[in-house]
Amino acid sequence: MDAALLAPAAGLAAFLAEAAALLPPDALLYGDACAPYQADASSCRGQAAAVLLPSDADAVSALLRAAVRHRARLVPQGNLSGLVGGAVPDGSGRQVALSLARMRRLRAFDPLNRSAVAEAGMPLSELNRQLEPHGLWLPIDVGSDPAVGGLVGANTGGSRLLRHGDVRRNLLGLEVVLADENGSVLDLTAPLRKNNAGIDLKQLFVGSGGALGVVTAASWDLKRRDASTLTLFAALPGREAALAMLDACEQRFGEMLSAFEVMGAPALAVTLHHYPALRHPLADSPAGCYALVEIASAMPGLDALLREQAESLLAGLHQRGLVADAAFARPEALWPLRDSLPLALTAEGLPLSFDVGLPRSRLPAFHAAAERWLAGEHPALRLYDFGHFGDGGCHLIALLPREHAAAYGPAKLAMLKSGLYRLVAEYGGSFSAEHGVGPLNAAFYRKFSDAGAQRLAAGLQRLLDPAAALGRHRYD
Secondary structure, three states: OOHHHHOOOOOHHHHHHHHHHHOOHHHEEOHHHHHHHOEOOOOOEOOEEEEEOOOOHHHHHHHHHHHHHHOOOEEEEOOOOOOOOOOOOOOOOOEEEEEOOOOOOEEEEEOOOOEEEEEOOOEHHHHHHHHHHHOEEOOOEOOOOOEHHHHHHHOOOEOOHHHHOOHHHHEEEEEEEOOOOOOOEEEEOOOOOOOOOOOOOHHHHOOOOOOOOEEEEEEEEOEEOOOEEEEEEEEEOOHHHHHHHHHHHHHHHHHHEEEEEEEEHHHHHHHHHHOOOOOOOOOOOOOOEEEEEEEEEOOOOOHHHHHHHHHHHHHHHHHOOOOOEEEEOOHHHHHHHHHOHHHHHHHHOEEEEEEEEOOHHHHHHHHHHHHHHHHHHOOOOEEEEEEOHHHOEEEEEEEEOHHHHHHOOHHHHHHHHHHHHHHHHHOOOEOOOOOOOOOOOHHHHHHHOOHHHHHHHHHHHHHHOOOOOEOOOOOO
C-alpha cells in the first residue's frame, strides 16, 4: 500500500466543505458534538475531524465519491457496540466518522416469505420489536444492541448460534456502497433463499468491519419465535463432562438444542458475590463448572415432552457420573447468572478479556493448558471462563488484581495477550471468535492469521478501496 494513502488526508478541508453542501446542517457535526461518536463499547477512543450523518444510500454514495476525490478517510459506524475499535476514528483528528444512525427504516417486510429489509442504522432491538407482533425475529442474541450494519460487519453470533447460526446463515442480501470514484451502490437485497446466479458477493462484506464497502441495508431470513422452551442448569465435574453432556443433548434433541453455555465454578462464585440478589440453583452441589442449557421449538405444546425427555437424559448422565445435579427454571431466573458475569468480574478486578473460538472437542484440553500457562507465567492473575461452549466459543478473562496493575504496562500486557493467543493457535483456534479485526487486535491478526489469506485479503481491499477511503483497519 502506498504510504501516501495512509497519511492524514491532504484534502480534508475540501472534503468537509463539499460534505457541508451535500448534507443538511444538522447532519455534519464538529467539535464537542462529535463526542458520542468517538468511543465504542471497549472504551477505545479517538478524535474525529467531523461526524457525517447521512439519511439514505444516495447521500452515502455522494460522500464516498467526494472522499475518494479528496483522499479523505471515512470510518463507518453503527451503534458503536464493538469491542475491537474498528468503528472509532484514530487519535489524529484527521479521520471522519460516517455514522449510519439516521438510516434506520424497515424498508420491506414480507411475513409470508419470512424476510425483512432493514437499513444499516436500525438497532437489532428495534428490528425485533417491529417483528414481534408477527411472531418472527432475527435470532442473533447478544448482550449489546448492535445496529444492522454492525451485525454484518462483525458477523455477529451470540448465545443461540448453536441453533440459528451467525449473520452469514441468516443473511439473504445486502445493499453496499463502494469506495470507488462513482460511489457505486451495489443492490443485492433480493430476499431469495435460492440464488446461484454467479458469485455470492454479499458474503465478501460479512465480517469485514466496513473495510470493503459501506453496508447501508440488509435483507434477513427471519425465524418463527419459540412457542415451547425448556431451560435447565446443571452442575458438572468438569469440562470433559460438559463435552459429553453437549453430545448427549444433541443426540436427544437435535436442532431443538438452542443454547449450551458453560461457566467455570469460580466465575459463578464471583457473580453471586457481586449480585447477591441472584440465586444459585444448585448451591448444595459442588462442581467444576456449570452448564446452562436451552431447548426450544417453534411448535407449541411441547413443554411437557421436553421436560420428560430432559429428565430421562439427565438421569442417564447422572448414572455415568457426568452430571452431579440439575435444576429446571424459567429463563429469566437462569440467564442472568451468565449475563452478569462480565460486570461481576469487572467489579472484582481489572479484566483482560479474550473472546476465542476453538473446535469443541479441544475446549477442555485448551482450558487446562491455559490455566497451567497463566499460573506459570503470570501467577498474580486468575483465569475465569464462560461462553458459548456449544459452538466452540470461549470467553477467557485473566483477572488482574488492582494492586498489581502498575506492574502490567503496555509491553507486559502485549506479552500476556500474545502468549494466550499463541496457545489458542496451537489448539487450532481463532484469536477473534466474534468481534472481527480492528486497532485493538490488528497486531494479532498479522501474527496469527495465515500469510496467504492475509495477502488475499489485502489484495481484495486494494481492489475495492484503492484510495484507502474507508475504515480503521487496513489488511495491507
